[in-house]
Amino acid sequence: MQVTQTLSEGLKREFKVVLPAGDLAAKLETQLQEMRAKAHIKGFRPGKAPVSHLKKLYGKSLMGEVLQEAVNEANRKILDENQLRVAMEPKLDFPAQEEVEKALEAAGDFSFVVSFETLPTFEIGVLDDISLEKPVAPVTDEDVQSAIEKLAERIREFEPKAEEGAKAEKGDKVTIDFAGKLDGVPFEGGTGGDIDLVLGSGTFIPGFEEQLEGAATGDQRVVKVTFPENYSAQNLAGKEAEFDVVVKAVAAPKAQALDDEFAKKYGFDTLDAFKEAVRGNIEADFDKASRDKLKRALLDALDVRYSFELPQGLVDQEFESIWREFEAERKRAGKTATDEGKSEEELRAEYRAIAERRVRLGLVLAEIGQRAGVKVEEKDLTDAVIERARQFPGQEKQVWDFYRNNEAALAQLRAPIYEERVVAHLSGVIKIADKTVTREELFAEDEDEAA
Template identity: 35%
Template sequence: MKTVETLNEGLKREYSLTITAAEIEARVDDEVKAVAPQVRMPGFRPGKVPANLIRKMHGEAMSADALNKAIDQGVRDVVAEYKLRPAVQPGVTLADGYERGKDAVITVALEVLPQIETPSIEGLKLERLTIATDDAAVMAKIEEFASQMKRFEDAPKTKKAAAGDQVIIDFAGSVGGVAFDGGTGEDMAVEIGSGQLIPGFEDQLVGVKLGDEKVLNVTFPDDYPVEDLKGQAAEFAITVKAIKVAAETVIDDEFAKSLGLDSLDKLKEIMKDQIEQEHNGLTRTFMKRKLLDQLADAHDFDVPPSMVEAEFNQIWAQLQQEAAREADVEAAQADLEKDREEYRSIAVRRVRLGLLLSEIGQANDVQVNQQEMQRLVMQAAQQYRPEDRQRFVEYIQQDALAAAQLRAPLYEDKVVDFLFEKADITDREVTRDVLEAAIEDEDGHVHGPGCGHDHSHDEKPAKKAAAKKPAAKKEAKADDAAEEAPAKKPAAKKAAAKKDEAEGDVAEKKPAKKSAAKKAAPKE
């Protein structure tokens, strides 16, 4: 096999491989010898079929298989000979005009990982912002939880419904006098003022009494999820079955026992642990962002365009899904298009930081052990139906790229933790509001009382920029807040607003080590 390097430009490489007809035929001969003992043909004893007949029957398939195996071996040889580190799986092209029995000319094109100088991890300085968890915060959390478990009890029969009350109704909806699917239901509980139903529905229940019959006139929103009902005027004939008022919730030992706990103190202990976990997560998010900012500022190197393109496509697809859920899809997509290059810059940053963290991890022997990997696989498998979980496990075991992608987030976290241990860290206590504001701040500054900054010269912006700085924020993630629809009464529900969040910073990307070429079957 003859190999010639035809392109060496930046991170791009191309090679021309010539696989001689003799090499291919030699592989076919080896295959014929290997399968001959198992070939069965009328008129011949088992294992005694002549080689020329085997070639006549299976020659085309054997030649194609031999060529593909030669290509695979050729790619591996190129990677080894030139000491390449492929960023993605090499592309393989068989020259036009190839015919069986002739030499095959193959072009192997790939991008390689950049040579990164061993990153220095000395001199990292980080501030750890912590939040004290006091009794007031714990009680506030318990009160919030209790409000979500609101109980209602029957009101006096003469009670007129008011905001905060619960009204139990039967209803029948119609548009233009014609009933529509999902517009009829019984015993629906409506909390007045909750905002769960379409605009105007709950307001018209104020003042109703037990046994009242009433017609409510409403208009479905323009962004209502049912196409035929968008913007339509509708009537709902209702019958009031019951009026209920919110029961007072006393936060005491009995309340805790209603939750299956021994006492209020036990509930406080659980809530305190939960709050501290939330605070620790915020602290880590801020520290990780500042760490990655330092690494990004200190390292600048070319990254493989194919990895950037894959990262960008992932970001862009996610953002387009978000835009498609907006009321004005065209406007949302137009706004998104304005920021295309900024999101491409985010993709470049994410790929660069992913490679950098991988390099730091390898240089310092950071590893994901087998037990941790098994736990990751089993956790991921739970997302599938029981009958499909074993197939998923086998897929991860057989596909190195899929396994690397599954392992990557944990690997990054372990590298980040390693860097935290090496960094010079100072602690400062702040409020939760200050820490959350620091995480959201475009420049990463810690603002607020006790933040240590002089704000006398700060200009207050008229409006916070919508775009995310490539060096400061990860791409916006879709929250996948599905539009709510009740199980029995979809027609009366309003479309839930989509919630957007910006969080994190760098994608956990690790280059695939798999370098096998795509099969290039010869033309017949």
């Protein structure tokens, strides 16, 4: 085997490999001898078939296996001897078909070119000089009370309004039939019967519910609305529509006492016990929001701290993933680049910058994690697969088998777990000061986060 390096430029490495015909022929001979000892060939006693006959029957297919193993061996040798850490699978450039055919007949050398992109080397340096603020919002009694009132709304009961001709008010439940039209023509999915709708709930298209306030049982109304520009059905987005609505019943909400009896509906003996559980859930939500904000600030700090050449193969792969997701969302919303207020080139440049940030941070976190001995245990992956399977009731076994038999899919579950472990490690290294904020500030989305 002859290996010659033909390119060393930045992170790119290229090698030319020549597998001499004599070496290939020797390996083929070994394979044929091994086959001869085991083969049962018609017309010959076991183990007595001539090698020449076996070569005629199986030589070409065996040489294909020899070539594949030789290529794999060459790749391993290149990585080991040059101590290369590659970013992605190597790119192999094989010769013309004529040379391949000669090699398969053991009549000529086999040469190919293997190209790698290596991982960059960089110094992590010290990290304990990073100082960040962690936004923390206290859970107030008002937060707990508001959450309980929302839960009460979910199970609120209604009773028909007793007085004749009683009009529907915000908060009342109306039962309606409706038929929608676009330019006077009915459209698919635009009709419904015996539909319960709580006015003011925001369940229907903006403007729909308000136009039913003041309606009484038996009333017929024409409701005019405009579908939102980002409506899920592209054929309706931004369109003006009319709905012929028949109000079949009007019901008012029953009084709901927030007491021990109410708490029992949610499985608690007392209202105080229910409040404590609700407070605990809110505190968990607040804590997650705080950790997410801190993580974002930490990633921002790491992003500006490190600058090094990135493997373009990884960047391209990440960009394509982001861009496919963006285009799918844009298609669902029925938008074009013009709607975004930017050209296609500008959008691509923005999303490529995001891809570069993700790759850079991924490499930094991987290096920090490796240095700190951060690992994802088998149990962590098992728990992640189980959690994923729970999201598909009735298909749990298929989901389980998919992940357990698909290393690439399993890696997608491993990556975020590993990232969280590294961030948790860093949280114990850097300086963190709690900063008290309001609930609104804690959950406010920065422009960059929204992007």
